[in-house]
Amino acid sequence: MAEHAPSLLLFARQQSRTEADAQDLVQDAIVECWQRQRDGEPPPRPLVFATIRRRAIDLARTLDRRAQRELVAGEEVLECWFDPGVEDRERARIVQSAMNQLPEIYREVITLKLWGDLTFGEIAETLAIPANTAASRYRYGLAELRELTREVAA
Amino acid sequence: MNHFDHRLVEGDLARLRPARPPEQLLERLEAARCQVAKRQPAAPERAAWRLDWLPLFRWLAPATAVVIAAVALAIWRPAPLQSAPAIRADDVEIDRQLLNSYDAVATLPGGEPVRFRCREWMDAVTFRDTAGGVVIQQREPRFEVVAVRFETY
Numbered sequence: 001m002a003e004h005a006p007s008l009l010l011f012a013r014q015q016s017r018t019e020a021d022a023q024d025l026v027q028d029a030i031v032e033c034w035q036r037q038r039d040g041e042p043p044p045r046p047l048v049f050a051t052i053r054r055r056a057i058d059l060a061r062t063l064d065r066r067a068q069r070e071l072v073a074g075e076e077v078l079e080c081w082f083d084p085g086v087e088d089r090e091r092a093r094i095v096q097s098a099m100n101q102l103p104e105i106y107r108e109v110i111t112l113k114l115w116g117d118l119t120f121g122e123i124a125e126t127l128a129i130p131a132n133t134a135a136s137r138y139r140y141g142l143a144e145l146r147e148l149t150r151e152v153a154a
Numbered sequence: 155m156n157h158f159d160h161r162l163v164e165g166d167l168a169r170l171r172p173a174r175p176p177e178q179l180l181e182r183l184e185a186a187r188c189q190v191a192k193r194q195p196a197a198p199e200r201a202a203w204r205l206d207w208l209p210l211f212r213w214l215a216p217a218t219a220v221v222i223a224a225v226a227l228a229i230w231r232p233a234p235l236q237s238a239p240a241i242r243a244d245d246v247e248i249d250r251q252l253l254n255s256y257d258a259v260a261t262l263p264g265g266e267p268v269r270f271r272c273r274e275w276m277d278a279v280t281f282r283d284t285a286g287g288v289v290i291q292q293r294e295p296r297f298e299v300v301a302v303r304f305e306t307y
Contacts, residue, residue, distance in 0.1 A: 005180060006172035023179045027186055034190040083173040092170055114164065115172050142163050 004045060007116045010081055011049055014099070014107055015056035017063075019079045025052050025059070046122040049112060053126065098148035106141025109134055241290075245282040250275055253295075273298040 005026065012022040012029075029051035033043035081099070082092040099107055112118045112126060120138070124131040254274040261267050275296040282289050 005175045005183060009175045009179070010172035023175070023182075026175075026179065027182055030183055031186045031190055034187060035193075040191075080173050082170040088170065095167065095170060110167075114167050115170075139160065142160055142167075145167075146159070146163050 004048075006083070007111075008045075008048060008052065010115055011108070011111055012052050012056065013079060013081060014104075014111060015053055016059065021056075021059060022079075025055050029055055045116065046118060046126045049116060049118070050126040050128075053108070094149050094152045095145075097152045098145055101148050101152075102141060102145055106137055106144060109137045110141045110145065113138055241281070241283045241286060241288055243281040243290075244284050245280075247278075247280040247282075249278040249280075251278065269302045271300045271302050273300075 008026050008030070009022060012025040013019070016022045016025055029048055030043075032051055032055075033048050036047075037043050080092065081096045082088075099110075102110070108127060109123055112123045113120070118126065120131045120134045123129075123134040123138075127134065129137075252273060253276055254272075256272050258270045258272055259267060260270065275298060276293060277296055278291065278293045280289065280291045
Protein backbone atom coordinates (compact mmCIF):
# COMPACT_ATOMS: atom_id res chain seq x y z
CA MET A 1 0.00 0.00 0.00
CA ALA A 2 2.65 2.48 1.08
CA GLU A 3 4.74 1.52 -1.94
CA HIS A 4 2.13 2.52 -4.52
CA ALA A 5 0.33 5.27 -2.62
CA PRO A 6 2.69 8.08 -3.79
CA SER A 7 2.09 7.41 -7.50
CA LEU A 8 -1.64 6.94 -6.94
CA LEU A 9 -1.86 10.23 -5.06
CA LEU A 10 0.20 12.01 -7.72
CA PHE A 11 -2.22 10.81 -10.38
CA ALA A 12 -5.21 11.76 -8.26
CA ARG A 13 -3.79 15.23 -7.63
CA GLN A 14 -3.59 15.79 -11.36
CA GLN A 15 -7.15 14.59 -11.83
CA SER A 16 -8.76 16.68 -9.11
CA ARG A 17 -8.99 20.31 -8.10
CA THR A 18 -8.14 20.09 -4.42
CA GLU A 19 -5.83 18.08 -2.20
CA ALA A 20 -8.78 16.84 -0.14
CA ASP A 21 -10.50 15.56 -3.28
CA ALA A 22 -7.31 13.85 -4.39
CA GLN A 23 -6.91 12.01 -1.11
CA ASP A 24 -10.57 11.01 -1.09
CA LEU A 25 -10.23 9.75 -4.66
CA VAL A 26 -7.30 7.55 -3.72
CA GLN A 27 -9.05 6.13 -0.69
CA ASP A 28 -12.35 5.51 -2.47
CA ALA A 29 -10.66 3.93 -5.47
CA ILE A 30 -8.53 1.61 -3.35
CA VAL A 31 -11.51 0.54 -1.25
CA GLU A 32 -13.59 -0.08 -4.35
CA CYS A 33 -10.87 -2.16 -5.96
CA TRP A 34 -10.21 -4.13 -2.76
CA GLN A 35 -13.89 -4.94 -2.53
CA ARG A 36 -13.90 -6.22 -6.10
CA GLN A 37 -11.00 -8.57 -5.41
CA ARG A 38 -12.38 -11.99 -4.57
CA ASP A 39 -9.06 -13.69 -3.93
CA GLY A 40 -7.80 -11.31 -1.25
CA GLU A 41 -4.84 -10.28 -3.41
CA PRO A 42 -4.00 -6.58 -3.88
CA PRO A 43 -5.85 -5.14 -6.87
CA PRO A 44 -3.84 -4.59 -10.06
CA ARG A 45 -2.47 -1.06 -10.30
CA PRO A 46 -3.97 -0.30 -13.73
CA LEU A 47 -7.38 -1.01 -12.22
CA VAL A 48 -6.74 1.38 -9.34
CA PHE A 49 -5.51 4.14 -11.66
CA ALA A 50 -8.54 3.63 -13.91
CA THR A 51 -10.86 3.80 -10.91
CA ILE A 52 -9.27 7.04 -9.72
CA ARG A 53 -9.74 8.52 -13.16
CA ARG A 54 -13.36 7.41 -13.44
CA ARG A 55 -14.20 8.72 -10.00
CA ALA A 56 -12.47 12.04 -10.76
CA ILE A 57 -14.60 12.44 -13.88
CA ASP A 58 -17.73 11.65 -11.88
CA LEU A 59 -16.71 14.13 -9.20
CA ALA A 60 -16.07 16.90 -11.71
CA ARG A 61 -19.50 16.35 -13.22
CA THR A 62 -21.28 16.58 -9.90
CA LEU A 63 -19.59 19.77 -8.74
CA ASP A 64 -20.85 23.11 -9.90
CA ARG A 65 -18.38 24.82 -12.23
CA ARG A 66 -18.61 28.13 -10.47
CA ALA A 67 -17.99 26.52 -7.14
CA GLN A 68 -15.01 24.77 -8.66
CA ARG A 69 -13.50 28.04 -9.87
CA GLU A 70 -13.97 29.68 -6.48
CA LEU A 71 -12.46 26.70 -4.79
CA VAL A 72 -9.38 26.73 -7.00
CA ALA A 73 -8.96 30.48 -6.65
CA GLY A 74 -9.12 30.19 -2.88
CA GLU A 75 -6.55 27.44 -2.74
CA GLU A 76 -3.35 29.33 -3.29
CA VAL A 77 -0.94 26.80 -1.86
CA LEU A 78 -0.43 23.80 -4.12
CA GLU A 79 0.75 20.54 -2.63
CA CYS A 80 4.18 19.56 -3.83
CA TRP A 81 3.76 16.65 -6.23
CA PHE A 82 7.30 15.39 -5.99
CA ASP A 83 9.61 14.33 -3.22
CA PRO A 84 12.85 16.09 -4.14
CA GLY A 85 16.17 16.29 -2.45
CA VAL A 86 17.46 19.73 -1.57
CA GLU A 87 19.28 20.16 -4.89
CA ASP A 88 16.23 19.09 -6.94
CA ARG A 89 13.66 21.25 -5.19
CA GLU A 90 13.76 23.94 -7.86
CA ARG A 91 13.68 21.31 -10.60
CA ALA A 92 10.61 19.70 -9.00
CA ARG A 93 8.82 23.03 -8.89
CA ILE A 94 9.57 23.67 -12.57
CA VAL A 95 8.39 20.22 -13.65
CA GLN A 96 5.22 20.49 -11.58
CA SER A 97 4.44 23.87 -13.08
CA ALA A 98 5.09 22.57 -16.60
CA MET A 99 2.98 19.48 -15.96
CA ASN A 100 0.12 21.72 -14.87
CA GLN A 101 0.23 23.45 -18.25
CA LEU A 102 0.53 20.22 -20.21
CA PRO A 103 -2.66 19.01 -21.93
CA GLU A 104 -4.34 16.36 -19.87
CA ILE A 105 -4.06 13.65 -22.54
CA TYR A 106 -0.27 13.96 -22.38
CA ARG A 107 -0.01 14.54 -18.65
CA GLU A 108 -1.83 11.39 -17.63
CA VAL A 109 0.18 9.16 -19.98
CA ILE A 110 3.50 10.62 -18.80
CA THR A 111 2.49 10.30 -15.16
CA LEU A 112 1.38 6.68 -15.53
CA LYS A 113 4.51 5.73 -17.49
CA LEU A 114 7.21 7.57 -15.56
CA TRP A 115 5.91 7.57 -12.01
CA GLY A 116 3.23 4.88 -12.12
CA ASP A 117 5.68 2.42 -13.73
CA LEU A 118 2.97 1.10 -16.04
CA THR A 119 3.64 -0.37 -19.45
CA PHE A 120 1.99 1.11 -22.53
CA GLY A 121 -0.34 -1.88 -22.53
CA GLU A 122 -1.39 -1.15 -18.95
CA ILE A 123 -1.74 2.55 -19.71
CA ALA A 124 -3.97 1.67 -22.63
CA GLU A 125 -6.07 -0.47 -20.31
CA THR A 126 -6.25 2.30 -17.72
CA LEU A 127 -7.22 5.07 -20.10
CA ALA A 128 -9.26 2.91 -22.48
CA ILE A 129 -7.16 3.88 -25.50
CA PRO A 130 -5.05 1.82 -27.93
CA ALA A 131 -1.50 1.08 -26.80
CA ASN A 132 -0.10 2.80 -29.91
CA THR A 133 -2.01 5.93 -29.02
CA ALA A 134 -0.59 5.79 -25.51
CA ALA A 135 2.93 5.48 -26.90
CA SER A 136 2.54 8.37 -29.34
CA ARG A 137 0.95 10.58 -26.69
CA TYR A 138 3.91 9.80 -24.47
CA ARG A 139 6.41 10.89 -27.11
CA TYR A 140 4.53 14.07 -28.00
CA GLY A 141 3.96 14.78 -24.33
CA LEU A 142 7.66 14.47 -23.53
CA ALA A 143 8.51 16.88 -26.33
CA GLU A 144 5.97 19.41 -25.17
CA LEU A 145 6.97 19.01 -21.54
CA ARG A 146 10.58 19.73 -22.43
CA GLU A 147 9.57 22.98 -24.11
CA LEU A 148 7.34 23.93 -21.19
CA THR A 149 10.06 23.31 -18.62
CA ARG A 150 12.41 25.54 -20.62
CA GLU A 151 9.79 28.29 -20.67
CA VAL A 152 9.08 27.94 -16.97
CA ALA A 153 12.78 27.94 -16.11
CA ALA A 154 13.50 30.98 -18.26
CA MET B 155 12.98 15.47 -30.94
CA ASN B 156 15.19 12.51 -31.60
CA HIS B 157 15.46 9.23 -29.69
CA PHE B 158 18.48 10.42 -27.71
CA ASP B 159 16.64 13.49 -26.50
CA HIS B 160 13.74 11.32 -25.37
CA ARG B 161 16.01 9.29 -23.17
CA LEU B 162 17.54 12.43 -21.68
CA VAL B 163 14.17 13.93 -20.81
CA GLU B 164 12.93 10.61 -19.44
CA GLY B 165 15.98 10.21 -17.26
CA ASP B 166 15.68 13.76 -16.02
CA LEU B 167 12.03 13.35 -15.10
CA ALA B 168 12.44 9.88 -13.64
CA ARG B 169 14.85 11.25 -11.06
CA LEU B 170 11.88 12.94 -9.45
CA ARG B 171 9.82 10.65 -7.28
CA PRO B 172 6.20 11.27 -6.28
CA ALA B 173 5.83 12.84 -2.88
CA ARG B 174 5.02 10.53 0.00
CA PRO B 175 1.36 10.86 0.99
CA PRO B 176 0.55 12.48 4.33
CA GLU B 177 0.57 10.09 7.27
CA GLN B 178 -3.10 10.66 7.93
CA LEU B 179 -3.94 9.46 4.40
CA LEU B 180 -1.83 6.33 4.85
CA GLU B 181 -3.60 5.67 8.14
CA ARG B 182 -6.98 6.12 6.45
CA LEU B 183 -5.98 3.73 3.67
CA GLU B 184 -4.77 1.12 6.13
CA ALA B 185 -7.94 1.41 8.17
CA ALA B 186 -10.07 1.13 5.05
CA ARG B 187 -8.12 -1.91 3.90
CA CYS B 188 -8.63 -3.61 7.26
CA GLN B 189 -12.35 -2.92 7.12
CA VAL B 190 -12.60 -4.38 3.64
CA ALA B 191 -10.60 -7.43 4.70
CA LYS B 192 -12.98 -8.01 7.60
CA ARG B 193 -15.99 -7.76 5.31
CA GLN B 194 -14.50 -10.17 2.80
CA PRO B 195 -16.07 -13.62 3.17
CA ALA B 196 -13.87 -16.53 4.13
CA ALA B 197 -14.44 -18.00 0.70
CA PRO B 198 -11.32 -16.57 -0.94
CA GLU B 199 -9.06 -18.90 1.05
CA ARG B 200 -11.02 -21.91 -0.07
CA ALA B 201 -11.19 -20.56 -3.59
CA ALA B 202 -7.43 -20.10 -3.65
CA TRP B 203 -6.95 -23.67 -2.47
CA ARG B 204 -9.29 -24.89 -5.15
CA LEU B 205 -7.56 -22.85 -7.82
CA ASP B 206 -4.15 -24.24 -6.83
CA TRP B 207 -5.32 -27.82 -7.05
CA LEU B 208 -7.56 -27.43 -10.05
CA PRO B 209 -4.82 -27.94 -12.69
CA LEU B 210 -3.75 -31.16 -10.96
CA PHE B 211 -7.27 -32.55 -10.94
CA ARG B 212 -7.67 -31.48 -14.53
CA TRP B 213 -4.89 -33.92 -15.46
CA LEU B 214 -5.82 -36.48 -12.86
CA ALA B 215 -9.33 -37.08 -14.15
CA PRO B 216 -8.41 -38.36 -17.65
CA ALA B 217 -5.42 -40.24 -16.24
CA THR B 218 -7.69 -42.01 -13.76
CA ALA B 219 -10.11 -42.89 -16.54
CA VAL B 220 -7.30 -44.39 -18.60
CA VAL B 221 -6.03 -46.43 -15.66
CA ILE B 222 -9.51 -47.74 -14.87
CA ALA B 223 -10.04 -48.69 -18.50
CA ALA B 224 -6.69 -50.47 -18.62
CA VAL B 225 -7.41 -52.40 -15.42
CA ALA B 226 -10.88 -53.35 -16.66
CA LEU B 227 -9.46 -54.60 -19.93
CA ALA B 228 -6.81 -56.62 -18.11
CA ILE B 229 -9.34 -58.19 -15.78
CA TRP B 230 -12.17 -58.74 -18.23
CA ARG B 231 -10.10 -59.86 -21.16
CA PRO B 232 -11.86 -62.94 -22.54
CA ALA B 233 -10.00 -66.08 -21.71
CA PRO B 234 -8.45 -67.83 -24.69
CA LEU B 235 -10.59 -70.66 -26.06
CA GLN B 236 -9.71 -74.00 -24.65
CA SER B 237 -8.39 -75.67 -27.74
CA ALA B 238 -8.37 -79.40 -28.01
CA PRO B 239 -5.01 -80.99 -27.43
CA ALA B 240 -3.05 -80.97 -30.62
CA ILE B 241 -3.06 -84.21 -32.55
CA ARG B 242 0.35 -85.39 -33.55
CA ALA B 243 0.03 -87.93 -36.31
CA ASP B 244 2.84 -90.38 -36.04
CA ASP B 245 1.59 -92.48 -38.91
CA VAL B 246 -0.04 -91.43 -42.18
CA GLU B 247 -1.26 -93.88 -44.78
CA ILE B 248 -2.33 -92.88 -48.27
CA ASP B 249 -4.18 -95.48 -50.28
CA ARG B 250 -5.12 -94.76 -53.87
CA GLN B 251 -7.56 -97.30 -55.23
CA LEU B 252 -8.32 -97.38 -58.95
CA LEU B 253 -12.01 -97.91 -59.33
CA ASN B 254 -12.46 -97.58 -63.05
CA SER B 255 -10.49 -96.81 -66.19
CA TYR B 256 -11.81 -96.29 -69.71
CA ASP B 257 -11.13 -94.36 -72.89
CA ALA B 258 -13.44 -91.97 -74.62
CA VAL B 259 -13.16 -90.60 -78.15
CA ALA B 260 -14.41 -87.21 -79.17
CA THR B 261 -14.07 -84.85 -82.13
CA LEU B 262 -12.66 -81.39 -81.87
CA PRO B 263 -14.51 -78.51 -83.65
CA GLY B 264 -11.96 -78.67 -86.44
CA GLY B 265 -12.96 -82.28 -87.08
CA GLU B 266 -9.78 -83.79 -85.59
CA PRO B 267 -10.46 -86.80 -83.40
CA VAL B 268 -9.11 -86.87 -79.85
CA ARG B 269 -8.99 -89.55 -77.26
CA PHE B 270 -9.40 -89.13 -73.52
CA ARG B 271 -8.12 -91.58 -70.98
CA CYS B 272 -10.42 -91.46 -67.94
CA ARG B 273 -9.69 -92.91 -64.52
CA GLU B 274 -11.73 -92.94 -61.37
CA TRP B 275 -9.74 -93.13 -58.14
CA MET B 276 -10.65 -93.39 -54.47
CA ASP B 277 -8.02 -91.73 -52.28
CA ALA B 278 -8.03 -92.90 -48.70
CA VAL B 279 -5.82 -91.07 -46.17
CA THR B 280 -5.48 -92.36 -42.62
CA PHE B 281 -3.87 -90.39 -39.78
CA ARG B 282 -2.94 -92.19 -36.60
CA ASP B 283 -2.00 -90.64 -33.26
CA THR B 284 -0.77 -93.58 -31.32
CA ALA B 285 -0.24 -91.67 -28.06
CA GLY B 286 -3.71 -90.13 -28.15
CA GLY B 287 -5.38 -93.23 -29.56
CA VAL B 288 -6.87 -91.22 -32.41
CA VAL B 289 -7.43 -92.49 -35.94
CA ILE B 290 -8.75 -90.18 -38.61
CA GLN B 291 -9.64 -91.58 -41.98
CA GLN B 292 -10.62 -89.48 -44.95
CA ARG B 293 -11.84 -90.89 -48.27
CA GLU B 294 -12.22 -88.74 -51.33
CA PRO B 295 -13.07 -89.75 -54.93
CA ARG B 296 -10.92 -88.30 -57.70
CA PHE B 297 -11.63 -88.26 -61.44
CA GLU B 298 -8.65 -88.07 -63.77
CA VAL B 299 -8.96 -87.23 -67.47
CA VAL B 300 -5.92 -87.12 -69.74
CA ALA B 301 -6.16 -86.16 -73.41
CA VAL B 302 -4.08 -88.40 -75.62
CA ARG B 303 -3.21 -87.79 -79.25
CA PHE B 304 -4.10 -90.48 -81.61
CA GLU B 305 -0.50 -90.79 -82.84
CA THR B 306 0.79 -91.26 -79.32
CA TYR B 307 -1.93 -93.59 -78.52
